[in-house]
Amino acid sequence: MQALEWLENMPQQFKKMPVEVVELSPYRGIVFTGMGGSGIVGEITAMFLERRGVDIPTLVVKDYRLPPCVKEGWLVVAVSYSGNTEETLSAVEEAVRRGSTVVSVSSGGKLKNVALQYNLPHVDLPQGFAPRYALGYMLSAVLSLMGMGDISQxxxxxxxxxxxxxxxxxxxxxxxxxxxxxxxxxxxxxxxxxxxxxxxxxxxxxxxxxxxxxxxxxxxxxxxxxxxxxxxxxxxxxxxxxxxxxxxxxxxxxxxxxxxxxxxxxxxxxxxxxxxxxxxxxxxxxxxxxxxxxxxxxxxxxxxxxxxxxxxxxxx
CATH class of the missing domain: 3.40.50.10490 (Glucose-6-phosphate isomerase like protein; domain 1)
Structure with a gap:
């Protein structure tokens, strides 16, 4: 059974990924946006950042729209394993319009295309998983972006x-x-x-x-x-x-x-x-x-x- 194999191998997904760490100090706040199996990544990361004493607001958005406070000077981290989650795509488009800095994480799909269109930093994930069975890959990518790759490892x-x-x-x-x-x-x-x-x-x-x-x-x-x-x-x-x-x-x-x-x-x-x-x-x-x-x-x-x-x- 495919699910069993993915579950057995889940620990191997957690690793420090070779991505450029985002310097958080210039930002007024961070938004993590995503839904379902992708959305929980933001909740975990926000909690880890808070425990590490990051003193800027960290918000988790599971919706089509961003809060009014999110605009220029904010960092928006968008996670969608498939890259085709419509709520996340909508939030990203809104973030771009408002002048926020956007970093995206997906295995491809429309989110990667949007990143290419606007020249946004993008982290590619391995393809072929059901999103909820790729938690380790997604979390490792975002933690590594936030300078916490060692924790993921x-x-x-x-x-x-x-x-x-x-x-x-x-x-x-x-x-x-x-x-x-x-x-x-x-x-x-x-x-x-x-x-x-x-x-x-x-x-x-x-x-x-x-x-x-x-x-x-x-x-x-x-x-x-x-x-x-x-x-x-x-x-x-x-x-x-x-x-x-x-x-x-x-x-x-x-x-x-x-x-x-x-x-x-x-x-x-x-x-x-x-x-x-x-x-x-x-x-x-x-x-x-x-x-x-x-x-x-x-x-x-x-x-x-x-x-x-x-x-x-x-x-x-």
Whole structure:
């Protein structure tokens, strides 16, 4: 199965890429724009930049339009694996009109043509993958552009060393989640993992998945657990990182206790690794394997995304 091969080889995608590093100091802000499997790259990179103390705004845009503040003096990094994502293309055209600096990343398509048309810096990716299975290539390209190629290299090495552990754990988790609605509760440092879990479970396992973030879920969603009938349909995952704010970690404990008092058995997940980036990569790769094993349990080929293809056809 093609999906299995791509997943097995995912750690090899993470590497320092030979691209020219973008000097960020002249810019008033950075926008990462992309959708789906390409869009999450911006969310991860923005978080890494923030943790490294980059003191200019970093925005993630998953839309046709850019915020009004994005104009001359801003850097726009556009990621579309296929190069044909219409929302991303629209945002790039708008960025060019406003005088923003644009850097693009794709395996070809219209985005590369736009880069050639306007003489924009462009990073080419290997072709032939489903976008969500090319996360390592896309993230490596953008991290390398941002001067963090070494981090990408270390993430790949870390995943390779933990690959067998991750695969076995994912298979066990899939068995526990089968026939339930997965509900992924995450923290500020693991929220991007929850986004990835949801997307991968949706696309690969062809099933719904719900996510919510602490501390916000303690101000609304937690009350929704009072309904016995609906909560019994769910299986809960709690994602967190040891570097989360102490009050967030306390809220993770409280959430676990509340779920247990209701007779539920939440699954707590923290990434393995010395650095935050390694632990994040661990959790993401675990979620990818989890979605694959769920697909197998439900009898689905992980690759086809017929509903997405249908929508694209209706929009064309």
């Amino acid at each position: 270390k993430m790949g090495e870390h995943l390779a060393s933990y690959s067998s552990v991750i695969k076995e754990k994912a298979k066990e988790l899939a068995q526990r989640l089968k026939n339930y609605l997965p509900v992924v509760y995450a923290t500020p440092l693991t929220g991007v993992c929850a986004v990835r879990y949801k997307a991968q479970i949706n696309e690969n396992a062809k099933t719904l998945c719900h996510t919510a973030l602490l501390p916000e879920l303690h101000h609304n969603e937690i009350v929704g657990l009072d309904n016995y009938l609906t909560r019994q349909m769910c299986h809960f995952l709690l994602l967190y990182d040891r570097e989360d704010h102490p009050r967030i970690l306390r809220r993770v404990q409280i959430t676990r206790d509340i779920l247990q008092e209701m007779g539920l058995v939440p699954i707590e997940l923290e990434g393995e690794g010395e650095s935050f980036e390694e632990r994040l990569a661990y959790l993401i790769y675990l979620g990818d394997w989890l979605s694959y094993h769920l697909a197998v349990l439900y009898g689905f080929d992980p690759l086809p995304v017929k509903s997405i293809d249908r929508i694209k056809g209706m929009l064309s």
